[in-house]
Amino acid sequence: MQLTTTRFGTLEADPGDLLLFPGGLIGFETCRHWLLLPDPSSEHVAWLQAVALGHVAVPVVSPRRFVPSYKACVPRRQLTQLQLRNTDEVYILGILSKTNLALTINLKSPLIINATRRIGCQAITSDDQPLAHPLPQPKINEVLADYKRAA
Numbered sequence: 001m002q003l004t005t006t007r008f009g010t011l012e013a014d015p016g017d018l019l020l021f022p023g024g025l026i027g028f029e030t031c032r033h034w035l036l037l038p039d040p041s042s043e044h045v046a047w048l049q050a051v052a053l054g055h056v057a058v059p060v061v062s063p064r065r066f067v068p069s070y071k072a073c074v075p076r077r078q079l080t081q082l083q084l085r086n087t088d089e090v091y092i093l094g095i096l097s098k099t100n101l102a103l104t105i106n107l108k109s110p111l112i113i114n115a116t117r118r119i120g121c122q123a124i125t126s127d128d129q130p131l132a133h134p135l136p137q138p139k140i141n142e143v144l145a146d147y148k149r150a151a
Contacts, residue, residue, distance in 0.1 A: 005054040007047065008037065018051060019113060021120045022081050026109060028056060034120070036060075036113075045096065048111070060093040063107055066135050072110045074123040079112065081121055088116040097132060104132035 003011045019034045025048075033051040044065060050056035063070040072092050084090065091113045094105040107129040113120040 003035070003049070003051060003054060005049055005057065007057045008049065011035070011037075011049075013051075016118075019048075019118050019120050021122070023121060025058070025111070025122045028053075031056065046093070048093075059096040060111060061096050061105060063092060063094040063105055063110065066105055067107065067133065070107060072112065072123065073125050073127040074110075074112065075126055078121065078123045082112065082114040082119050083117055084114055085116075088114050091115055099132075103135045105135060106131055107133045 001013050001015055003013055005011060013035055017035060019036060021032055021034060023029065024031050028050060031050040031052050035049045035051060037047045037049055037057075039045040039047060039059075044061055046060050048058040048060050063072075082088075082090075093111040093113065094107060095109075095111070097104045097106065107125070108131045109122055109124050111120055111122050
């Protein structure tokens with residue numbers, strides 16, 4: 001299938017690469033199909049590209065890369081749509097945001113993806129996590145130049 005995107009131009013995507021988010025993402029509830037694409041200029045950033053809206057791409061990172069002790073405490077009822085089994089491969093991603101020169105990661109509402117079944121959800125943690133956790137200065141330097149170029 002062919003997708004036309006603002007950020008990546010025209011893409012050829014295999015339907016088997018699509019991720020299904022049955023509830024969409026917060027603010028994009030009607031966007032159910034997404035592609036996870038690597039950032040061509042940064043090994044630390046990936047983009048969740050909406051299939052239905054070519055102008056919508058969300059930068060994501062692994063929260064543990066920047067907050068090694070991060071744990072997503074999520075009630076089981078939020079995870080039922082992922083159809084998790086013990087053998088499934090699961091990824092947790094945080095949405096990256098930029099305000100002026102500061103980069104933050106949303107630790108309160110991570111994206112949880114069952115990579116085995118290609119199903120994802122955006123959950124709300126039950127513990128006290130920040131919506132905008134600032135990245136430590138040394139880590140910002142690793143990501144900022146690439147993110148500024150891409151944004």
